[in-house]
Amino acid sequence: MDxxxxxxxxxFIDDAEIARLLSQKEDAGKVAAVLAKSLEKQxxxxxxxxxxxxxxxxxLREQVYEAARRLKREIYGNRIVLFxxxxxxxxxxxxxxxxxxxxxxxxxxxxxxxxAELEEEVxxxxxxxxxxxxxxxxxxxxxxxxxxxxxVRIVYGTKEGHGEIRRVNINAAPLDKEGFATVKQAGIGTxxxxxxTYHKGTYRKFHPANTRKGDYMWRLNAMDRAFxxxxxxxxxxxxxxxxxxxxxxxxxxxxxIHLQQCYQVGPHxxxxxxxxPANGLDLDLxxxxxxxxxxxxxxxxxLAVPYTGLIMxxxxxxxxxxxxxxxxxxxxxxxxxxxxxxxxxxxxxKDMQNLKKEQFRIADxxxxxxxxxxxxxxxxxxSFCTSCYRVGRTGEHFMEYAIPGFIGRFCTPNAxxxxxxxxxxxxxPATKETGNALIRETLAAxxxxxxxxxxxxxLEDLARNDTRxxxx
Ligand code: SAM
Ligand code: SF4
Numbered sequence: 522m523d524x525x526x527x528x529x530x531x532x533f534i535d536d537a538e539i540a541r542l543l544s545q546k547e548d549a550g551k552v553a554a555v556l557a558k559s560l561e562k563q564x565x566x567x568x569x570x571x572x573x574x575x576x577x578x579x580x581l582r583e584q585v586y587e588a589a590r591r592l593k594r595e596i597y598g599n600r601i602v603l604f605x606x607x608x609x610x611x612x613x614x615x616x617x618x619x620x621x622x623x624x625x626x627x628x629x630x631x632x633x634x635x636x637a638e639l640e641e642e643v644x645x646x647x648x649x650x651x652x653x654x655x656x657x658x659x660x661x662x663x664x665x666x667x668x669x670x671x672x673v674r675i676v677y678g679t680k681e682g683h684g685e686i687r688r689v690n691i692n693a694a695p696l697d698k699e700g701f702a703t704v705k706q707a708g709i710g711t712x713x714x715x716x717x718t719y720h721k722g723t724y725r726k727f728h729p730a731n732t733r734k735g736d737y738m739w740r741l742n743a744m745d746r747a748f749x750x751x752x753x754x755x756x757x758x759x760x761x762x763x764x765x766x767x768x769x770x771x772x773x774x775x776x777x778i779h780l781q782q783c784y785q786v787g788p789h790x791x792x793x794x795x796x797x798p799a800n801g802l803d804l805d806l807x808x809x810x811x812x813x814x815x816x817x818x819x820x821x822x823x824l825a826v827p828y829t830g831l832i833m834x835x836x837x838x839x840x841x842x843x844x845x846x847x848x849x850x851x852x853x854x855x856x857x858x859x860x861x862x863x864x865x866x867x868x869x870x871k872d873m874q875n876l877k878k879e880q881f882r883i884a885d886x887x888x889x890x891x892x893x894x895x896x897x898x899x900x901x902x903x904s905f906c907t908s909c910y911r912v913g914r915t916g917e918h919f920m921e922y923a924i925p926g927f928i929g930r931f932c933t934p935n936a937x938x939x940x941x942x943x944x945x946x947x948x949x950p951a952t953k954e955t956g957n958a959l960i961r962e963t964l965a966a967x968x969x970x971x972x973x974x975x976x977x978x979x980l981e982d983l984a985r986n987d988t989r990x991x992x993x
Contacts, residue, residue: 552576626800
């Protein structure tokens with residue numbers, strides 16, 4: 522693909538080329554060849570991704586689902602990583618037309634957590650058993666890189682009982698290079714920025730030109746600035762429902778290919794939120810994505826970028842999450858509260874659903890314990906693992922490790938250890954029983970050897986001596 526360089530920015534989204542590729546006819550032979558390539562764990566190019574996206578025939582889509590399920594099992598096993606979002610502040614100078622935080626919305630209740638409130642929020646999350654958070658911010662001069670870095674340090678430094686946050690990810694506005702370097706020094710995991718829509722005309726429609734976010738290229742090149750500043754753990758995403766979902770998937774894959782080509786590291790994660798009801802939301806959403814197409818687009822993403830984690834949030838209902846988890850997703854949030862302060866201020870359920878205090882409405886309101894029990898009942902291993910980034914397996918190094926045997930050596934043992942910690946410290950009796958049974962079952966199915974022996978010893982150590990957080 523030819524990249525266009527305009528005013529110092531690099532435009533790697535070629536609208537005309539994407540439209541041309543998406544005009545190809547459904548071709549069962551080509552689909553079979555593409556699935557075979559993907560099952561060899563090779564990333565797909567744009568033409569191959571488009572060949573999957575144009576499939577409408579149900580039987581052919583079933584083949585795509587089956588391949589996605591297989592690939593997911595082979596690369597990620599049956600683990601699902603759990604995290605919670607923590608909203609720090611909703612002041613915002615932008616006016617994104619789909620968002621409950623947009624500046625023109627005078628009915629929004631605006632708030633930024635004080636340091637003391639932030640600590641309380643973190644304690645509230647730790648008491649539930651959370652170990653991984655994503656901090657979320659509006660875009661405002663108040664939320665400078667220094668401010669973000671400070672909140673990250675406060676989160677890491679706040680501990681309650683056996684509770685601690687071991688990984689802090691960020692979802693905030695794009696920064697300049699110095700800003701990314703400042704935030705990186707605070708020890709962040711992934712920095713997430715969603716392009717919202719990769720389609721320039723649509724981007725202009727939803728993001729007024731007189732706002733910071735109105736600058737499509739500043740946002741599109743954010744990851745490049747981050748990589749140049751030394752961050753190598755980046756999350757991309759698109760907000761589905763603004764424009765044609767097939768185009769957005771092509772945009773995401775173009776972005777992943779660009780990062781891989783330029784920095785030898787693809788995105789660590791991809792997110793694909795669908796627009797949810799929000800305060801004062803009155804939009805013509807003719808591109809809203811139905812459940813069937815949504816499930817299908819996740820399967821295509823799974824196959825297109827085999828080694829990129831896929832994140833699905835509680836914007837989706839339990840029923841949709843249940844299904845999509847099987848063939849695509851590797852991370853979900855749980856016990857999620859979007860109202861600022863809600864993890865420590867015990868509000869009534871009615872108040873918790875107050876859209877004036879939220880960015881948008883979520884569809885899955887289960888607690889962390891309920892979500893974990895539900896995963897266990899379906900034989901998924903809930904994981905709070907934070908090992909890779911803490912022992913330096915990120916970026917290029919992470920890619921080297923994404924090889925056969927990796928899951929058995931690192932991921933499964935870490936998942937079982939962090940699950941055992943959760944069961945011991947926080948789980949309800951029913952969850953504890955289901956979880957311990959799954960740990961026994963998983964151990965019984967593991968090949969004998971060093972790893973298994975170490976794992977058994979460490980599990981016993983945790984049970985007897987309270988020894989926590991030993992990383993594989
Ligand atoms: N303010 C920063 C920004 O815009 O990049 C931080 C992110 S914002 C708080 C988090 C994400 O929420 C946005 O990138 C957008 O994709 C998503 N979002 C906004 N309004 C939404 C809605 N009504 N339904 C679902 N997701 C929404
Ligand atoms: Fe502000 Fe982000 Fe909401 Fe846009 S999506 S209005 S930038 S918080």
